[in-house]
Amino acid sequence: MTDSPLTSQIPNLPQSLHYYPAFLPQPTSSTLLQKILQTPKPKWTHLSHRRLQSYPTSLTATTNTLITPPSSSPPLPEWLTEPMIPRMQELNIWAGAPHGAPNHVLVNEYLPGRGILPHEDGGAYWPVVGTVSLGGVIVLDVYEKRMGGGKGRRVGRVLLEDGSLLVTTGDMYTSYLHGIAEVTVDEDLGPETIANWELLGDKDRFKGGRSERGARISLTYRDVLKVVKVGGGFLRK
Ligand SMILES: O=C(O)CCC(=O)C(=O)O
Numbered sequence: 317m318t319d320s321p322l323t324s325q326i327p328n329l330p331q332s333l334h335y336y337p338a339f340l341p342q343p344t345s346s347t348l349l350q351k352i353l354q355t356p357k358p359k360w361t362h363l364s365h366r367r368l369q370s371y372p373t374s375l376t377a378t379t380n381t382l383i384t385p386p387s388s389s390p391p392l393p394e395w396l397t398e399p400m401i402p403r404m405q406e407l408n409i410w411a412g413a414p415h416g417a418p419n420h421v422l423v424n425e426y427l428p429g430r431g432i433l434p435h436e437d438g439g440a441y442w443p444v445v446g447t448v449s450l451g452g453v454i455v456l457d458v459y460e461k462r463m464g465g466g467k468g469r470r471v472g473r474v475l476l477e478d479g480s481l482l483v484t485t486g487d488m489y490t491s492y493l494h495g496i497a498e499v500t501v502d503e504d505l506g507p508e509t510i511a512n513w514e515l516l517g518d519k520d521r522f523k524g525g526r527s528e529r530g531a532r533i534s535l536t537y538r539d540v541l542k543v544v545k546v547g548g549g550f551l552r553k
């Protein structure tokens with residue numbers, strides 16, 4: 317991965333997590349957030365603790381396959397690709413991936429007090445995730461993975477700012493778990509406790525040590541390994 321002059325590698329954590337503040341600067345970030353929040357309700361899948369959208373569609377439940385529409389209709393809508401995918405490609409994030417670019421995006425919404433249990437993203441994808449954060453700030457916790465897959469010790473905390481990009485790959489993808497605590501305030505924030513403190517776009521905002529959660533949208537970009545193209549055009553609208 318090519319790094320900008322100030323390295324984006326998050327220190328004091330296993331390799332490799334990279335953090336890019338202001339990957340989507342204002343006003344691009346808030347324009348995109350507003351657009352997503354206006355998505356009609358039926359497009360969202362409601363889970364017990366958050367809601368999400370899958371583009372171009374969700375994977376098949378049994379074989380984790382992405383069934384894509386005919387090649388004439390773009391698999392991902394432009395509002396999810398521009399400018400994010402070209403910018404990620406400039407950073408060489410998808411250089412080794414089978415499709416050379418992400419072909420799948422999950423849009424997750426977290427309201428204050430909501431989170432996601434520690435988990436790994438698994439083998440359906442090329443082992444790279446690009447996470448773009450929009451709106452509220454959140455802390456992502458990283459845990460060791462026990463034999464058998466359970467959660468071990470917490471090894472670090474990463475603060476994700478509005479407009480930032482987090483790239484998870486290497487050991488971080490395969491051998492660790494990540495999760496977001498269900499709290500309304502992230503506390504105990506500082507250079508000793510937040511692994512990407514020196515890489516933050518606006519450290520001053522957190523120097524009081526706490527950050528109130530606000531509504532946050534994350535866009536997680538991945539390359540699904542198994543893709544089946546539906547040809548013929550009979551599905552075309
Ligand atoms: O929202 C995030 O930053 C993490 C989401 C996540 O871990 C996932 O969708 O697998």
Ligand SMILES: [Fe+2]
Binds near residue numbers: 435436437494
């Ligand atoms: Fe995840």
